[in-house]
Amino acid sequence: MITARQIKYLYSIRPYYLRKDEDAWRELIATYTGSRDKTSVKDLTFDQANQLIKHLGGRPFYDDNWGLFDKSNSQHLYVLSLLNQLGWTRWDAWKQRHIPDTRRLSNWLKSKRSPVRKPVMKMTSKELTKIISALEAMVSKKQKV
16 A cells, blocks of 8 residues: 555656646556556555656655564464554455554554564564553553543
8 A cells, every 4th residue: 555655755756747747647657556447646556656656766665564463473463463452453445354553553663652662573572572561551541441
C-alpha cells in the first residue's frame, strides 16, 4: 500500500507538463498499476510508487516498518494478539477481515512511549518481553475504561 509520504513526494516531483495535462498523468499511473481502471495515485502499491518515483527522477522510499514479525516466533504471535486486543487493526480488503496494524505498532515502537526502540525482528527475547509487558499494561488499562 502506498504511504502518505510517497503520495506527497510524487506530487512534488511531478513534471510541469504532467501538472497541466491531468489525462497524461492518469495514463502514466495506469501503466504502473497495470490497469486502465486504476488511475489514481492512491491505487499504486508501495513498490509501484517507488518505480514511478524513480521514473520521474526522484529517490525511492524504503519500507521501514518496524512491526514486521516472524510467524514461527511465539512471542511475535503474542504481540499480534495484543494488537488485536488493543483494537490496533486495519481492514484488509483482500482477506475480507481485520488484521493487526503493524504500521501502527511500528510508529509506536519508534516513539518515546516504547520501552525498546528497534524493529521487532531485531529484538532479543528479553526486549520482546519488555514490549509485551507494555502492551499488556495498555490492554488492561483499556479494559478498565
